Amino acid sequence: MISIQNVYKWYGDFQVLSNCSTEVSKGEVVVVCGPSGSGKSTLIKCVNALEPFQRGDIVVDGISLADPKTNLPKLRSRVGMVFQHFELFPHLSITENLTIAQIKVLGRGKDEATEKGLALLERVGLKAHAHKYPGQLSGGQQQRVAIARALAMDPVVMLFDEPTSALDPEMVNEVLDVMVQLAQEGMTMMCVTHEMGFARKVADRVIFMDQGQIVEDCAKEAFFGDLSARSERARQFLAKILQH
Amino acid sequence: MDFSAILPALPGLWEGMLTTLQLMLLGVLGGVLLGTLLAVMRLSHNRLLANLAATYVNYFRSIPLLLVITWFYFAVPFLLRAITGEDTPVGAFTSCVVAFLMFEAAYFCEIVRAGIQSIPKGQMGAAQALGMTHGQCMRLIILPQAFRKMTPLLLQQSIILFQDTSLVYAVGLMDFLNAARSRGDIIGQPHEFLIFAGLVYFTVSFAASLLVKRLQKRLAV
Numbered sequence: 397m398i399s400i401q402n403v404y405k406w407y408g409d410f411q412v413l414s415n416c417s418t419e420v421s422k423g424e425v426v427v428v429c430g431p432s433g434s435g436k437s438t439l440i441k442c443v444n445a446l447e448p449f450q451r452g453d454i455v456v457d458g459i460s461l462a463d464p465k466t467n468l469p470k471l472r473s474r475v476g477m478v479f480q481h482f483e484l485f486p487h488l489s490i491t492e493n494l495t496i497a498q499i500k501v502l503g504r505g506k507d508e509a510t511e512k513g514l515a516l517l518e519r520v521g522l523k524a525h526a527h528k529y530p531g532q533l534s535g536g537q538q539q540r541v542a543i544a545r546a547l548a549m550d551p552v553v554m555l556f557d558e559p560t561s562a563l564d565p566e567m568v569n570e571v572l573d574v575m576v577q578l579a580q581e582g583m584t585m586m587c588v589t590h591e592m593g594f595a596r597k598v599a600d601r602v603i604f605m606d607q608g609q610i611v612e613d614c615a616k617e618a619f620f621g622d623l624s625a626r627s628e629r630a631r632q633f634l635a636k637i638l639q640h
Numbered sequence: 641m642d643f644s645a646i647l648p649a650l651p652g653l654w655e656g657m658l659t660t661l662q663l664m665l666l667g668v669l670g671g672v673l674l675g676t677l678l679a680v681m682r683l684s685h686n687r688l689l690a691n692l693a694a695t696y697v698n699y700f701r702s703i704p705l706l707l708v709i710t711w712f713y714f715a716v717p718f719l720l721r722a723i724t725g726e727d728t729p730v731g732a733f734t735s736c737v738v739a740f741l742m743f744e745a746a747y748f749c750e751i752v753r754a755g756i757q758s759i760p761k762g763q764m765g766a767a768q769a770l771g772m773t774h775g776q777c778m779r780l781i782i783l784p785q786a787f788r789k790m791t792p793l794l795l796q797q798s799i800i801l802f803q804d805t806s807l808v809y810a811v812g813l814m815d816f817l818n819a820a821r822s823r824g825d826i827i828g829q830p831h832e833f834l835i836f837a838g839l840v841y842f843t844v845s846f847a848a849s850l851l852v853k854r855l856q857k858r859l860a861v
């Protein structure tokens with residue numbers, strides 16, 4: 397579903413990604429973790445071409461991002477993305493947030509889009525808030541709306557960039573529950589997160605990044621099972637976050 | 641001082657006020673449209689477009705409005721003749737509207753640009769991630785939010801234009817000030833009419849400013 401092939405990226409002279417390669421197959425859930433500044437957000441943003449890269453290629457559902465002929469907006473419409481700071485559109489109601497891209501990008505009719513949006517809103521447990529504006533919802537509620545908004549586009553894969561790290565602790569679980577459910581339904585997911593409980597529960601694989609490189613890329617059981625087989629950096633990192 | 645002559649002159653003064661308001665309204669509407677286009681150009685990644693817009697803005701911000709008005713009075717008919725190939729008479733009113741909208745666009749551009757830049761970057765990312773094109777992101781997501789934030793500044797600039805429209809006396813257009821002045825001259829009471837005109841400008845501008853301040857407070861919440 398996603399194939400990342402020897403991707404390099406620089407910001408000016410600064411190398412953010414260095415020879416990153418990995419695969420995410422259909423239905424797989426891959427968790428990406430690593431210290432701050434290691435390039436996790438950059439890598440995941442490269443997958444839907446929100447960030448350009450200079451070398452290598454990423455192929456999503458058979459479409460190459462490095463190919464200059466690729467219609468990037470069209471590709472992005474099939475890749476769902478959830479951001480750390482939700483990024484709901486504050487000038488639009490919840491319903492409009494859920495329908496605007498369905499209508500303007502996919503060309504769906506207003507009734508069809510609204511029906512779909514409301515069904516997804518119900519699924520994330522927020523149907524009663526359809527007429528409100530984003531500013532009237534709590535962080536956890538906003539993030540669940542953001543997930544529903546991405547799902548409304550019928551994505552073939554979902555990307556998450558630290559979806560719970562801007563939330564108050566008591567709201568983390570309501571968002572994780574939605575993500576767990578999604579994973580169990582077979583959605584292909586690539587999640588940057590430090591929620592190791594989530595990784596343990598639903599991840600198939602865990603990727604550990606450091607200084608722009610993919611240092612570890614292994615099955616969940618191996619990642620959490622045999623610490624002695626992990627790299628020094630990964631062990632230090634795990635020790636730090638598992639303390640919390 | 642005898643203000644009694646003003647009452648019978650009111651219908652004529654009102655005509656002048658209508659011209660003033662029309663000039664302002666058309667100047668603001670056209671200026672905001674062109675200014676928004678310039679702002680989007682200035683922020684685009686296309687160097688050529690960005691430089692073109694920047695040159696335009698810097699040029700019009702560096703010359704006096706009075707010059708633009710007189711210049712367009714002569715240039716617009718000339719340009720039209722060059723384009724259409726025949727004499728197309730345009731009145732002072734049209735050439736003034738063109739002058740105002742082109743001049744104000746430079747100022748509106750900077751207001752709109754600041755407004756666009758004040759929208760968090762993640763909004764653009766989220767809109768793009770949903771598959772919107774750059775144009776859709778701007779039109780549906782960024783500009784509506786930016787305009788909401790900019791409304792007080794845009795109105796403030798419009799109030800300034802309301803006063804600046806009086807410069808059209810240079811090309812003989814009968815705006816409110818010109819109407820008051822000429823009527824006062826004819827009747828032989830120029831001072832009374834100018835004082836009255838001053839009061840009207842002050843009242844309208846000051847009241848509008850107060851409204852803008854209240855709006856600003858409302859939007860800030």
Ligand SMILES: Nc1ncnc2c1ncn2[C@@H]1O[C@H](COP(=O)(O)OP(=O)(O)OP(=O)(O)O)[C@@H](O)[C@H]1O
Pocket residue numbers: 407410412430431432433434435436437438439
């Ligand atoms: N626009 C930019 N220009 C220059 N450098 C950048 C830019 N964006 C990110 N960087 C740098 O690239 C590196 C990787 O950033 P990235 O956001 O991908 O890290 P991250 O692993 O997501 O970190 P965090 O856990 O803090 O979110 C960082 O060192 C960051 O400072």
Ligand SMILES: [Mg+2]
Pocket residue numbers: 436437438557558
């Ligand atoms: Mg990040």
